[in-house]
Every structure is written in structure tokens, then in C-alpha cells.
Amino acid sequence: EVQLVESGGGLVQPGRSLRLSCAASGFNFDDYAMHWVRQAPGKGLEWVSGISWNSGTTGYADSVKGRFTISRDNAKNSLYMQMNILRPEDTAMYYCAKGSTYQLTHTWFDPWGQGTLVTVSS
Amino acid sequence: QSVLTQPPSVSGAPGQRVTISCTGSSSNIGAGSDLHWYQQLPGTAPKLLIYGNSNRPSGVPDRFSGSKSGTSASLAITGLQAEDEADYYCQSYDSSLSGMVFGGGTKLTVL
Numbered sequence: 508e509v510q511l512v513e514s515g516g517g518l519v520q521p522g523r524s525l526r527l528s529c530a531a532s533g534f535n536f537d538d539y540a541m542h543w544v545r546q547a548p549g550k551g552l553e554w555v556s557g558i559s560w561n562s563g564t565t566g567y568a569d570s571v572k573g574r575f576t577i578s579r580d581n582a583k584n585s586l587y588m589q590m591n592i593l594r595p596e597d598t599a600m601y602y603c604a605k606g607s608t609y610q611l612t613h614t615w616f617d618p619w620g621q622g623t624l625v626t627v628s629s
Numbered sequence: 630q631s632v633l634t635q636p637p638s639v640s641g642a643p644g645q646r647v648t649i650s651c652t653g654s655s656s657n658i659g660a661g662s663d664l665h666w667y668q669q670l671p672g673t674a675p676k677l678l679i680y681g682n683s684n685r686p687s688g689v690p691d692r693f694s695g696s697k698s699g700t701s702a703s704l705a706i707t708g709l710q711a712e713d714e715a716d717y718y719c720q721s722y723d724s725s726l727s728g729m730v731f732g733g734g735t736k737l738t739v740l
Contacts, residue, residue, distance in 0.1 A: 542729070544675075551631065551718065551731060551732070551733045551734040552667075552675065552718050552720075552731040552734070553731065554720075554728055554729040554730065554731065557728075557729070566727060566728050567728075568728060569726070602674055602675070607680070612722050612727075613662060613663065613722045614722070614729065615663075615665040615677060615680045615681075615720065616665075616667075616675075616677065616720070616729075617677035617680070617686065618674075618676070618677070619674040619675050619676070620674065621674055622674055
């Protein structure tokens with residue numbers, strides 16, 4: 508069974524940093540691109556970032572470009588998101604999602620993890 | 630303001646048919662990018678419902694169907710059931726933004 512388990516969320520002050528992790532199992536992790544998608548409380552879904560199978564290509568939403576860095580460790584079947592200079596508007600549930608191919612683009616997301624909540628507040 | 634436009638809400642009685650529209654532009658759906666649909670039940674993570682415009686993953690009932698034409702796409706749900714009450718999101722790739730984009734979501738209420 509394909510499983511994605513996020514961790515690392517929590518309450519953080521504006522301007523501080525946080526690192527999210529996603530542990531994957533049940534599939535060949537290094538065959539697929541991986542993504543982070545977030546959902547602010549009561550709002551819709553927003554693609555945040557994605558990384559190709561070999562980390563050769565990464566992509567970011569304009570809202571996080573320059574502040575967030577996505578990475579992966581295929582040896583550990585793990586995906587990460589380093590979030591710096593956090594803002595209150597970054598408050599959201601952050602989901603890890605498996606892409607449909609090894610490429611970053613033209614993909615759908617399946618499955619999704621259960622999410623980890625990030626709250627940015629003083 | 631979402632790149633893909635969905636109606637905020639739709640409703641229908643049990644057994645009825647409802648459709649949810651998703652309108653894009655020449656940089657996403659109109660450019661030939663595939664359209665995908667997700668169902669998000671209250672308090673849970675989104676789940677893939679339709680991929681590649683009209684394909685259902687295994688386990689998704691054939692009451693759910695998708696179509697795409699021009700710069701728009703639609704999700705149809707027939708034989709509406711109480712458990713279909715959820716938020717539905719469309720998603721595609723946008724070449725101008727070089728990233729994946731979502732619709733704002735549609736809340737389906739089963740009357």
C-alpha cells in the first residue's frame with residue numbers, strides 16, 4: 508500500500524524557519540516526482556513546490572519562491588521542505604503528494620498524505 | 630483568485646445528476662494540459678477522482694465522469710448519494726506559471 512506520512516509542522520513565529528518531512532513507502536520512491544500542496548484554513552488547494560525523481564528539476568509557486576526549498580533523499584524514501592522567513596499567510600495544512608510520473612510537469616497527485624499543520628503566529 | 634475557475638457551490642437531491650465546471654485559459658486547459666479532479670471529504674486529505682480529463686482510478690464509482698473541451702472541463706456525478714457531499718477541485722498545469730494550478734473548489738451539497 509502506498510503511504511505518505513508528513514511530519515514537522517507546528518507553531519512558529521513570523522520570520523522563523525521550519526522543516527517539513529514526508530516519509531514514503533509502498534512504491535519505488537525514486538521513480539516519481541514528489542510535491543507539496545497546501546491548504547489554508549477554510550480555503551482551497553495551492554501547489555507549493557515539486558521536485559523531479561532525481562532532484563534535477565524543482566519548481567515553486569511564486570508565493571514561496573526564494574523562501575522555501577524542496578529536497579529529497581531517495582536512499583531514505585523521504586521528501587523535505589525547508590521553509591524560511593515564514594509569514595502568517597503561510598499558515599496552512601501542508602500535504603505531501605506523489606506525482607504521476609518522474610517529471611515535474613503535467614502531473615496529477617495520487618496519493619496524498621494526511622498533512623501536517625503549520626501555524627505562523629506571534 | 631484561482632487560475633482555474635469553479636462555481637463555489639452546487640447542490641442536488643439524492644439520485645439526481647450534477648455537474649461542476651472548471652474554466653481555464655490558453656495557458657493551461659486551452660494549451661492542451663490535462664485536467665484532473667479531486668474529492669475532499671470533510672476533515673480529510675484530497676483524493677484523486679479523475680485523471681487525464683476522463684479516466685477513473687480503480688475504486689472510483691462510474692457515477693463520476695469527466696470531460697474536457699476547449700478551455701473548459703466538467704465533472705459529472707450521476708445517481709447522487711449522501712456520501713458525495715464534499716469539496717471538489719480541478720487541477721491542471723499552467724505553462725505561463727510553470728507550475729500546477731487548482732480551481733478554487735466547489736462545495737457539493739446533497740439536499
